[in-house]
Amino acid sequence: MKDQVIIITGAAMGLGLATAELLAKEGAKLVLVDYNENALKDAEQKLKEINPEVALLSVKADVSSEEQVKNYVDKTVEKFGRIDGLYNNAGIEGKQASIVDYDLDIFKKVIDINLMGVYYGLRYVIPVMQKQKFGRIVNVASVGGIRGVLNQMPYVASKHAVSGMTKNAALEYGKDGILTNAIAPGAILTPMVAEAFKQVNPEDPKAAEAQYASNNPTRALGDPKDVASVVGFLLSKANGYVSGQTIAIDGGESNMYGNAE
Ligand SMILES: NC(=O)c1ccc[n+]([C@@H]2O[C@H](COP(=O)([O-])OP(=O)(O)OC[C@H]3O[C@@H](n4cnc5c(N)ncnc54)[C@H](O)[C@@H]3O)[C@@H](O)[C@H]2O)c1
Known part of the structure; x- marks a missing residue:
């Protein structure tokens, strides 16, 4: 991943940070996007400890704001001149509640961040990748994008949408050298x-x-590193032909019927 310019949303902690750590070790140029400014500063610090030479750009942005997504894309192109990879990872779970009891404001917020946030990322990054005739995109779905999950309807709806948008992006932009996949962590x-x-x-x-x-x-x-290694591959040139897939990273659980003994 040496010198590859990779945008990571939700980079300040969790799965985003774990992938940032892996890519920092490999010498990628990283754009860290998150709406938690303090956590973003801590993440920068951690990455510099891992690789003091790492090229970093941090942009505070809420991915549910179209304007702020456009801004992180513009800032990336201004600083690094290109975008090789987008890890469209920022997301929230919302509250756990039954369908009829679900708080509507939280429902809409989950959709705004998990669905619209991923869409805005695609909308503004893809034109840059089209010009380069190269790009790798990884959208973060979930096992909740493959299966139902009790009491998490907006999450499940948004993550199924991520899987669907991934298929569309793969088929609309494969001709431009852009491979788009989703991961479905357990x-x-x-x-x-x-x-x-x-x-x-x-x-x-x-x-x-x-x-x-x-x-x-x-x-x-699972450990966040188990996810980072798969994402690292999908974002790299080593991935030459995998596109439009939603890849479960869940120890096999989404294929299980019944309970483990
Ligand atoms: N951890 C899991 O087991 C798991 C399983 C399936 C899917 N996922 C998905 O993986 C992604 C990352 O999850 P995580 O477990 O690392 O979560 P996390 O809460 O540990 O980290 C998420 C990061 O995203 C940031 N973020 C949230 N909303 C944002 C927004 N609107 N704009 C900008 N930044 C925002 C947060 O500040 C945080 O730094 C999410 O999309 C989540 O749905 C996680």
């Missing part, structure tokens, strides 16, 4: 997932975590 232990376990069992989130892991074929939760 339970990977990031701050977002730790927060979900707190909602499931506020008194003992670790018990909820252990219970969840016991139902995975591997009996474990």
